[in-house]
Amino acid sequence: MSKRGWFVLTAIALGLSLVAAGCGGSKKSSGGGGTTAAPQVKGTISMVAVWTGAEGAAIQAVLNGFKAKNPGVTIKYKSAKDPGQVITTAVQGGNPPDIAALPSPGLMKGFVSQGALKPIDFAKSDISANFSADWLKFGTVNGKLYGLFFKGANKSTVWYNVHAFKDAGVTPPKEWSELLGDAKTISASGTPAYSIGGADGWTLTDLFENIYLRKAGAAKYDQLSDHKIPWTDPSVKDALKEMGQVLSDSKNINGGSSGALQTNFPDSVTAVFTNPPKAAMIFEGDFVPGVVAGQSKAKPVTDYNVFPFPAVDGKGGDFVVGGGDVIVMFKDNPATQALVKYLATPEAASIWAKRGGFSSPNKNVDPSVYPDAITRTTATALAKATTFRFDMSDLAPAKFGGDAEFTDLQNFLKNPSDVNGAAAKLEKDAKAAYKAGG
Amino acid sequence: MRAVWIPLSFLGPAFVLLTVWMIYPAIRTILRSLWNNQGDKFVWFQNYSTMFSDSVIHTAIKNNIIWIAVGPLSVTLFGLVLAVLTERIAWASFFKIVLFMPLAVSLFAVGVIWRIMYQQNPDQGAVNAGLNTIHNVFKTPGVLPRAAPSSPAVTDKFVFTKQLSPGGTASLGLTGISPQDVPSGAAQAEQPKSKPGAITGVVWRDFKPGGGKPGVVEQGELGVPGVTVALLQNGKSTNTAKTDSHGAFTFDGVSGSGYQVKIAPATFAQPWQGVQWLGPSLITPAMIIAFLWTAVGFAMVVIGAGLSAIPRDVLEAARTDGASEFQVFKRVTVPLLMPVLTVVFVTQMIGVLKIFDIIYATAPGSVTNDATTLAFEMWRRSFLGENAFGIGAAIASFLMLLFVPFLIYQVRSQRKNA
Numbered sequence: 001m002s003k004r005g006w007f008v009l010t011a012i013a014l015g016l017s018l019v020a021a022g023c024g025g026s027k028k029s030s031g032g033g034g035t036t037a038a039p040q041v042k043g044t045i046s047m048v049a050v051w052t053g054a055e056g057a058a059i060q061a062v063l064n065g066f067k068a069k070n071p072g073v074t075i076k077y078k079s080a081k082d083p084g085q086v087i088t089t090a091v092q093g094g095n096p097p098d099i100a101a102l103p104s105p106g107l108m109k110g111f112v113s114q115g116a117l118k119p120i121d122f123a124k125s126d127i128s129a130n131f132s133a134d135w136l137k138f139g140t141v142n143g144k145l146y147g148l149f150f151k152g153a154n155k156s157t158v159w160y161n162v163h164a165f166k167d168a169g170v171t172p173p174k175e176w177s178e179l180l181g182d183a184k185t186i187s188a189s190g191t192p193a194y195s196i197g198g199a200d201g202w203t204l205t206d207l208f209e210n211i212y213l214r215k216a217g218a219a220k221y222d223q224l225s226d227h228k229i230p231w232t233d234p235s236v237k238d239a240l241k242e243m244g245q246v247l248s249d250s251k252n253i254n255g256g257s258s259g260a261l262q263t264n265f266p267d268s269v270t271a272v273f274t275n276p277p278k279a280a281m282i283f284e285g286d287f288v289p290g291v292v293a294g295q296s297k298a299k300p301v302t303d304y305n306v307f308p309f310p311a312v313d314g315k316g317g318d319f320v321v322g323g324g325d326v327i328v329m330f331k332d333n334p335a336t337q338a339l340v341k342y343l344a345t346p347e348a349a350s351i352w353a354k355r356g357g358f359s360s361p362n363k364n365v366d367p368s369v370y371p372d373a374i375t376r377t378t379a380t381a382l383a384k385a386t387t388f389r390f391d392m393s394d395l396a397p398a399k400f401g402g403d404a405e406f407t408d409l410q411n412f413l414k415n416p417s418d419v420n421g422a423a424a425k426l427e428k429d430a431k432a433a434y435k436a437g438g
Numbered sequence: 439m440r441a442v443w444i445p446l447s448f449l450g451p452a453f454v455l456l457t458v459w460m461i462y463p464a465i466r467t468i469l470r471s472l473w474n475n476q477g478d479k480f481v482w483f484q485n486y487s488t489m490f491s492d493s494v495i496h497t498a499i500k501n502n503i504i505w506i507a508v509g510p511l512s513v514t515l516f517g518l519v520l521a522v523l524t525e526r527i528a529w530a531s532f533f534k535i536v537l538f539m540p541l542a543v544s545l546f547a548v549g550v551i552w553r554i555m556y557q558q559n560p561d562q563g564a565v566n567a568g569l570n571t572i573h574n575v576f577k578t579p580g581v582l583p584r585a586a587p588s589s590p591a592v593t594d595k596f597v598f599t600k601q602l603s604p605g606g607t608a609s610l611g612l613t614g615i616s617p618q619d620v621p622s623g624a625a626q627a628e629q630p631k632s633k634p635g636a637i638t639g640v641v642w643r644d645f646k647p648g649g650g651k652p653g654v655v656e657q658g659e660l661g662v663p664g665v666t667v668a669l670l671q672n673g674k675s676t677n678t679a680k681t682d683s684h685g686a687f688t689f690d691g692v693s694g695s696g697y698q699v700k701i702a703p704a705t706f707a708q709p710w711q712g713v714q715w716l717g718p719s720l721i722t723p724a725m726i727i728a729f730l731w732t733a734v735g736f737a738m739v740v741i742g743a744g745l746s747a748i749p750r751d752v753l754e755a756a757r758t759d760g761a762s763e764f765q766v767f768k769r770v771t772v773p774l775l776m777p778v779l780t781v782v783f784v785t786q787m788i789g790v791l792k793i794f795d796i797i798y799a800t801a802p803g804s805v806t807n808d809a810t811t812l813a814f815e816m817w818r819r820s821f822l823g824e825n826a827f828g829i830g831a832a833i834a835s836f837l838m839l840l841f842v843p844f845l846i847y848q849v850r851s852q853r854k855n856a
Contacts, residue, residue: 085821092477092827110825114476167617169647185649190584190616199802251586255559261804262558262716276618403822410804 042072043335048087049101049325052079058352065351066342073335091116096330099339101150104394105138106401108326112141118332119144126344130362134388139326147326150343151352152361154382155206155285155391156309156320161272162302164191164280172307174317176211179310180245186280187252194246194253195279197268198260198413201406205393206321207246207283208409210309212239214316218387225395227434231427232420240412240419242312247416254279257413266291273298283309285322286378290357300374308381320385323394324361353379400433464838471831485832494807495833498815501722505793505811508726509733510786514779516730517737521745522767524738534742538735545732549799552728556715556800566712579709581621582662588613588644589653596701597670598639603695605632610701611644611653612662620660625683627661637692639699641665642685661685666702678702716801718808725796725809733789737782744778745771780851788844791837812837 051059056079063075080086083100084107090096096116102108111117124145128136131149139147158179160172168189173179183193197203213221216235223229224236250257254271263271269288271278273296282288289300298304311317327343329336342348349360356371359379367383370376382388393401408429412422474481489495520537524530540548557563560570588611591599598608607630620643627642644650646658661684669677669689679687715724748771756766772779794813801809810818812833820830 082821088821088825167647169649188588188613188645188649189647190614190619190645192584199804201803251584256711258714258717259558262714262802264802276616398822398825406803407807 040070040072041335041338043333044074044076045099045335045339046076046097047099048078048080048083048097050080050083050103054357058355058358062348062351065348066339070338098331098336099327099329101325101327103325105147105326105390106394106396106398108147108328109141111328112146116330117146118329119146120148120329120340121145122337123148123341123344126341130344130346130364132363135361138390147328148340148344149324149361150327151325152359152382153285153287153323154320154359154378155322156210157286157306157378158281158283158309159272159288159304159306160281161277162305163275164277173310176242176310176312183252191277192252192254192279193281195268195271195282196253196260197263197265198410199262199264201410202393203265203284204409204413205405206391208239208243209321209392211242211312213319213321213389214312215239215242218389221389225392227430231430232423237419237423240422244416244419247413261410261413270296273304286359300372306374306377318385319387320382321389321391322382323391397433400430404429404433467831468835470827471835473828475826475828477827485828489829489832494810495815497807498810498812501811504722505726505790506787509729509790510783512730513733513737513786514783516734517741517782518779520734520738521741525742525745534739538739540732541735543732545795546799548728548732549796553800556724558712558714560710560712563712565715569713570710573710580705580707582615582619582705583708584614585612585706586614591653596703596706598699602637602697602699604635604637604692606637607632608639608699609653609655610639610641612641613645615643621663623683624660624663627655627659627685629655630686635692637669637689637697637699639687640685641667641681641701665705668700668702670698670700672696716805718805721801721805721809725800728796728800733786740782741775741778744775748774784844784847788841791840
């Protein structure tokens with residue numbers, strides 16, 4: 001063959017290999033270890049989760065604990081900014097990771113209905129020994145266990161600027177009506193009481209859910225989560241009215257309600273964590289201090305502190321609305337099974353808990369492993385909650401709980417007197433979303 | 439044999455790449471749009487009917503029309519004006535470089551930059567900070583903008599409600615003054631004492647930790663010094679006084695009755711709130727401005743190149759024939775530049791039709807539904823939680839259809855040039 005002929009062949013081969021790389025993707029199967037009875041397993045496990053940076057290092061430390069016990073296993077961990085999107089695409093392309101941590105049980109349900117997930121009933125005894133019944137319930141779809149909640153989040157917390165509370169002469173309230181009264185006092189002292197990150201709609205859903213769980217009770221909360229009662233139910237309107245007491249106090253919100261609608265969550269945290277404070281308190285979960293870590297000079301306990309979301313009408317002072325990252329399995333083999341079992345142990349959770357920025361739903365994790373007083377408070381509240389409920393918007397179809405509900409509550413923030421209108425709009429959007437995505 | 443090999447070898451790689459990454463995905467997308475969101479049921483054109491009955495997609499189409507109507511035309515016009523101007527000034531290349539520089543920034547980063555510049559609070563957003571400086575020339579903000587009356591004894595216009603006659607006292611309590619905002623030199627407030635032939639009073643920070651009793655001067659509550667207080671008789675201002683360090687003020691030599699006391703409103707003038715650039719009504723124009731910032735430089739350079747290619751003698755001839763500079767510009771320069779202007783216009787048209795990054799980075803979550811465009815909506819429906827791939831594919835196919843006229847035009851003009 002002439003010189004030119006070789007060149008052409010090489011060019012075509014190059015083109016084809018590019019194509020192959022584009023279409024093929026990795027089809028590596030994880031090798032199954034010899035006998036199932038042997039405690040040690042071998043193989044390669046791919047894992048995808050949202051954790052990166054310090055959190056990425058922490059999950060690596062947890063996984064290293066597994067590798068120490070099973071030297072024959074290689075774990076390829078990859079972080080994804082939006083695991084839901086990445087894994088959805090991977091599942092559509094027929095090439096999901098072996099193990100993934102999903103940010104919401106709604107996504108897990110979606111993958112179950114697509115038939116992409118493998119049940120983890122083999123780990124049921126380990127999980128029920130270490131977790132309360134609520135967590136087991138949330139991991140179960142159609143009678144089969146699919147999810148293990150590895151990392152929990154306590155969203156029933158209120159963060160406050162200690163100096164602002166001191167200047168106003170108020171102490172952390174235990175009751176909602178007390179909180180509203182304190183807010184008026186704080187306003188009179190010259191600092192707006194509330195900081196609301198209204199540009200991010202989920203901050204508003206979290207506030208609503210905390211009020212609703214306490215005011216309406218867990219049974220109603222479950223019914224509303226499954227859309228068995230409409231959003232026009234009187235219980236919803238009552239909760240919206242309570243929420244409206246905060247949202248309509250526009251002068252008492254940092255930037256007013258229109259300013260709040262343009263404030264994203266990190267900025268709303270900064271407003272409370274600076275001195276002099278721009279606002280006295282913010283309703284959000286245990287992840288709040290992490291948002292300003294390294295940027296704010298505020299010190300825990302002396303500059304900022306936390307109190308549990310207060311009881312409403314005397315009920316629910318120890319209820320917790322929260323979230324969790326759920327470990328799911330796309331491929332079933334001895335190596336992935338062993339990893340799921342390992343992640344259910346208090347030992348695995350303690351590795352991360354010691355490093356901070358982590359609340360474990362595992363009830364057998366010793367509270368003393370948490371590195372500081374604030375984490376211990378929020379993590380213990382999560383573990384000791386008499387009633388735990390998952391963030392309702394995470395349970396709803398994403399079209400509602402991840403989109404329309406945000407917009408509807410943002411409209412309610414614009415116009416807090418229109419409780420009926422807000423309830424009607426929520427119901428309209430919920431109806432459409434539950435019908436489509438069930 | 440050789441004649442076949444050569445063109446194939448040149449076409450081969452491009453053909454393979456185009457098939458795999460352009461033609462196949464396009465056909466697959468069109469087919470996908472005829473299946474339901476889960477991809478397991480053939481639904482004919484149902485996705486399209488859902489799409490065209492969705493109010494958010496209506497907004498997206500409306501926004502796309504605004505972008506198309508305003509974007510390319512403004513880019514071309516500004517580009518033309520700048521190209522003509524920079525040709526005539528000293529330091530031309532310096533200005534060209536400065537104007538061209540934003541193009542080196544990715545559209546996403548442009549969105550982030552402008553999102554920060556557009557912050558409503560004049561303390562945070564550069565655009566409003568600039569406007570605020572102008573605003574403050576005409577209207578100075580008060581020193582205590584957040585202050586409010588502490589009790590119903592003072593109206594929200596800061597008028598003491600009780601009618602006074604000589605010997606009367608007025609207690610004007612204020613709340614909402616943070617400890618940092620109390621003017622320096624403030625001392626313990628004192629309950630005003632009645633003085634014959636005069637009206638006395640106090641303006642003070644009616645707050646102590648825990649709240650205190652509204653309307654009553656208590657130990658630990660500071661006077662507000664330096665506040666201008668006006669004395670009104672039958673609604674007309676007759677005298678003014680300033681408060682001292684204890685917040686006290688006195689109007690001497692008063693006779694008759696029907697007096698009222700009022701704090702001058704200037705003290706409490708709200709600072710300017712700033713233009714809500716990122717609010718629902720201004721978001722699209724705001725983003726178009728951000729887009730112009732990056733695109734105009736490109737247009738200017740391309741048009742400038744076209745400008746330098748215009749034969750000078752034609753311009754000279756026109757000038758010799760007595761045409762004014764504007765006539766030369768309008769009748770000679772612009773017609774000769776038309777092919778270049780059209781290329782700029784069409785490229786910008788295509789760029790604007792697929793606009794995505796700026797919206798993703800600039801629009802806050804609360805106005806996404808007001809800021810969205812078709813390209814953004816395609817991504818949002820497909821990947822952002824909803825996973826409505828059927829609708830997403832339908833939007834993509836619709837968008838593809840909108841591109842066709844521009845593509846045909848591009849191909850045709852290329853053929854003409856060849």
